[in-house]
Amino acid sequence: GRASITAAAERLGFNEDFIFSELSMTRSTFTQAPKESDLNFVWSAVGQYKDITSPMHMCLITASIANDGAMMEPKLTQSVLTLQRIEYHKLSPKEYKKLLSTTDAQTIRDMMIQTAQEGTAKSAQVAGHTVGGKTGTAEVSNDKNVKPHSWFTGFVHDDDYPLAIAIVCEKAGSGSSVSTPMAGRILNKAIELID
Secondary structure, three states, rough: OOHHHHHHHHHHOOOOOOOOOOEEEEEOOOOOOEEEEEEHHHHHHHOOOOOEOHHHHHHHHHHHHHHHOOEEEEOOOOOOEOOOOOOEEOOOOOOEEEEHHHHHHHHHHHHHHHHHOOOOOHHOOOOOOOOOEEEEOOOOOOOOOOEEEEEEEEOOOOOOOOOOOEEEEEOOOOOOOOOHHHHHHHHHHHHEEEE
């Protein structure tokens, strides 16, 4: 129903201002369709209609799913080093809020892993690592000549490489064909850099 869909969107941070110590994000909005428009209500429930979100917000939700439902405060700095490469400031992880129950997060995480192993997100796989992901194709025009936005959001399920990613390629095509393989390459490179 309408009330439960709106409550779920707001629990995930839609219609909320995100102001963190190191960055602020543009507000993601969930707009419920008028009562007389059931079709637009259904579209809003799957992220269409007038819904707006940012890749950063999707990345935070995805990271929360990988992290048993806990949304961590995003940080821009991992550490600060002196010229002699001595670390004098290190990132301190801080939980922002609990988005999902641990059980719900684990269920969604398992489905995202299955999507990367057997479904539309296979091209995001990284050899030797467990990746979870969700592709997305967001229509942005009634004109069939205008390609949709290509989305991918996913994570590496590994305590040594706690990575999450969200990509949108505007008017580029389907999520599985454009942003998903790009995410796989980026995650692979990120793991190389961590090593």
